[in-house]
Amino acid sequence: MGSIRALRGTRDILPDEAAYWQWVEGEARQQFARSAYREIRTPIFEETGLFARGIGEATDVVGKEMYSFTDRGDRSITLRPENTAGVVRAYIENKLAGQGGVQRLWYTGPMFRYERPQGGRQRQFHQLGAEVLGSKDPRADAEVIAIAQDLLKSIGLTNLTMDLNSVGDKADRAAYREALVAYLTPYKDELDADSQDRLTRNPLRILDSKNERTQEIVVDAPNLQDHLSPESKAFFDQVRQALTDLDISYQLNPRLVRGLDYYTHTAFEIQSSDLGAQATVCGGGRYDGLIEQLGGPATPAVGWAMGMERLMILLKELREAPVAEMDFYVVSRGDAAQAQALKIAQSLRRQGFGAELDLSGSAFGKQFKRADRSGAVACIILGDSEAENHSLQLKWLKSGQQEERQQDSFLQSADALRQQIDQARST
RNA sequence: GCGAGCGUGGCCAAGUGGUUAAGGCAGUGGAUUGUGAUUCCACCAUUCGCGGGUUCAAGUCCCGUCGUUCGCCCCA
Numbered sequence: 001m002g003s004i005r006a007l008r009g010t011r012d013i014l015p016d017e018a019a020y021w022q023w024v025e026g027e028a029r030q031q032f033a034r035s036a037y038r039e040i041r042t043p044i045f046e047e048t049g050l051f052a053r054g055i056g057e058a059t060d061v062v063g064k065e066m067y068s069f070t071d072r073g074d075r076s077i078t079l080r081p082e083n084t085a086g087v088v089r090a091y092i093e094n095k096l097a098g099q100g101g102v103q104r105l106w107y108t109g110p111m112f113r114y115e116r117p118q119g120g121r122q123r124q125f126h127q128l129g130a131e132v133l134g135s136k137d138p139r140a141d142a143e144v145i146a147i148a149q150d151l152l153k154s155i156g157l158t159n160l161t162m163d164l165n166s167v168g169d170k171a172d173r174a175a176y177r178e179a180l181v182a183y184l185t186p187y188k189d190e191l192d193a194d195s196q197d198r199l200t201r202n203p204l205r206i207l208d209s210k211n212e213r214t215q216e217i218v219v220d221a222p223n224l225q226d227h228l229s230p231e232s233k234a235f236f237d238q239v240r241q242a243l244t245d246l247d248i249s250y251q252l253n254p255r256l257v258r259g260l261d262y263y264t265h266t267a268f269e270i271q272s273s274d275l276g277a278q279a280t281v282c283g284g285g286r287y288d289g290l291i292e293q294l295g296g297p298a299t300p301a302v303g304w305a306m307g308m309e310r311l312m313i314l315l316k317e318l319r320e321a322p323v324a325e326m327d328f329y330v331v332s333r334g335d336a337a338q339a340q341a342l343k344i345a346q347s348l349r350r351q352g353f354g355a356e357l358d359l360s361g362s363a364f365g366k367q368f369k370r371a372d373r374s375g376a377v378a379c380i381i382l383g384d385s386e387a388e389n390h391s392l393q394l395k396w397l398k399s400g401q402q403e404e405r406q407q408d409s410f411l412q413s414a415d416a417l418r419q420q421i422d423q424a425r426s427t
Numbered sequence: 428g429c430g431a432g433c434g435u436g437g438c439c440a441a442g443u444g445g446u447u448a449a450g451g452c453a454g455u456g457g458a459u460u461g462u463g464a465u466u467c468c469a470c471c472a473u474u475c476g477c478g479g480g481u482u483c484a485a486g487u488c489c490c491g492u493c494g495u496u497c498g499c500c501c502c503a
Contacts, residue, residue, distance in 0.1 A: 008494070060501050064428080082503085115501065116428075117494095127503060194500065210499080259502060269503095280503055307503030333461075362456085368463040383461055397463075 009115070009123025019321045020312055024155055025108060028128055031151050035143070037104040037130055042086040044110065048076040054085035054294055056261025058202050065113040067123075079112035084262070084287065084303055085294070087131050092296035096133070102140070103133040108308070120278030120310045128311075129284075131303035133291065138235055141266045141286060141302050142242035148270065148282050148304050149248055157314050159273045160281065162249070165256035166236035166265050167204075168228045170289060173264075176227035177203055187217045207255040224254055232265060239266055262287040266302065272314055281314070282306040327354040327421050329376035329397075331367040336387035344380060344392065344407065351414045353421075355380075372397060377424050396424055 006012060013021060032039070048068050055062050067079040080086055087105060090096070096103050108128040115121060130147060132140045145162075152160060167173060181203050188196060192211035199206065207218055228236070243250060250268070258267050267285035275281070284304025291299040328348055332341035341357060348355040356374055358367045364383075371379045381393035381402075392410060395402040410417075 005494080065501075111503080113502080116499095117496095118498090119496070121502075125503070129503090205501095277498065278502075283503060305503055310503065331462085363459075364461045365459065365463080366456090368461095370463095372463045379462090381462075385461090393462090395462080400463085402462085 007123070009117040011122065016321050017312065019324070020315055021308070023322045024308070024311060024315065025128075027154050028106070028108070028151055031147055031154065032106045032130070035104070035147055037106045037147075040087060040090060040105045040107050041109070042083065042090050042107070043080075045077050045079050046086055046089065048078040050085050050089055050294070051078055051081060054088065054262060054290060055082070059259055059261055061113060061260065065115055067112045067114055081113045082111055082260070082305065083107055083109070083127060083129055084131060084260075084290070084305070087129075087303075088133075088291050088294055088296070088301075091133055091299075092291065092294060097297050097299060102135045104130075105133070106130045118278065120275055120307070120313055122309060126308035127305040128308055129303060129305035131301060133301040134299055135302075136288065136300035138238035139242055141239045142246060142248075144284070144302050144304060145243065145268060146246050146248060148284070148306070151306075152270065152281065152311075155311065155315060156318050157272065157281070157311070158318075160270055161251065161273070162268055162270045163253035163256045164240070164243075164250040164266070164268045165224070165253050166228060166232060166239075167224065167257060167263055167267050167285075168232045169264050172228050172232050173204070176222070176224050179222045179227060180204065180206075183221050184217070190214075190217060204257040205259065207257055218255070235265055258283060258285060262290040262293075264288045268304070272310070274314055274317065275310060278307075278310060280307070281310050323375055325354065325425075326356055326374055326376040328356070328378050328380050329371035329374045330355055330357045330380045330382070331364065331371055332358065332382040333361065333364060333367070334382075334384045334387060337382035337384060340387055340390075340407070341380070341382045344382070344411065347411050351411075353414075353417070377421050396420075398424055398427065 029039075048066070051066060052062055057063070061081050066081055069077055071077050087107065091103065091105075106129065109126065110124050111127050112124055114123060117123060130144055132144050149162070168176065181199065184191070184199060184203065184206065188199060190213055191199070191206070192209060192214050195206045195209050195211065195214050204224075206214065207221070207224075209215065209218070225233075256267055256269060258269070263285040265286040265288065268283070269280050270282040271279040272281050273279070282304055284302070286300070286302045288300040291297065291301060328345070330341045330345045332338045338361065345355040345357040354376075356376060358370060360367065360370075364381075368379070376397065379395040379397055381395060386392050386404075390407045391404055392407055393402055394405050394410070
């Protein structure tokens, strides 16, 4: 009755799960650092027009999935549904092109789409993404794909496959679109309802339809590859060769058409067979026209985004949650001892040790139980007699060995303690 | 936005119209105001997502609503 709950399609990431997130983010950070990608953080909301112009008015994302509202200054604002548009806006606005050369960027953070929630699909979800701006070299496509592949591999995911396609440049697509509509129009009445609608709005997406009859019709449709210019074809061949050189396997999927309008040339999707309907773990491609379209200098670019929640679903099947390491668990009982325990715990922390202080004041037996479960290497025990002598009991939890130490000298023996802890942990 | 399934304590879960809603895990207190296991005892849902209805009687049936899961759609 009346209790406030998280909104539909949103959820809390509790500490046990956050451990997974931090681990994945750490792996990503390392990969990106090694590859000279630098992190960029852009606002979570932007002017609505950025997404309408960038992603495309005809797309479902813009047409029916955006969280848009009018703010108190009467501006139309939208919670970002993806981050490529925002990164490009920042690139233009901050004149990153003026820094010369290629900008390699990565980001992570929440995105928002008003969709029906399902496993692996939420209204607030999180993406990890990479963008390379300023290179039309096919090696940029290969590099960015290789980083995605290596990251997925380093976090241990298996059963992944990659689909690859080229959607050509603007002119290629326009020509192909015309040919496709010409082919499909006579079949219009046989297409499923969604595809009929898309025939005028976004015909390339019909290729993706899961409807059986539509699929039968599409089998004999003109092939996108046949409508690529010689230059587009040559570029795609170079990307494919580069991937082969890197031992990255993929399958050509001439029907892979991504749902955001800005893609040109390379398009790819990495899917897992362990995810059900929301199988795409990573998707991306080249977007050579977007920066100019948003008012910047004509600049070629490639990038991708991964769905963090989908990674987590897979990861939880594969491994236990990473456990934080703790050095000391501090147990105490009695007023004087409890006061000293607080000071000792904080003093240890100031020297760089991990120390968890038991605040319960309950029987020693209970506190030891918690010490055992905390995963700490050693336990520090303070009772009435220790408080009186300014001493403490140091107990190594694995071996059960216990020794009495003077508090002052104990706190001044950091180097020796560090060694003892490392040794105890490794046995 | 469309179609279908599900909803009992922090977690797992029995219960299919009849008096007080099993059990397990976890938790808290104690047996044992100073030592981790095991054991034992006690406590831990005026209530079965929420609201309404049918009935002498509803966790069990009906309607609505919210949430969730699966598929479509879309995408990461």
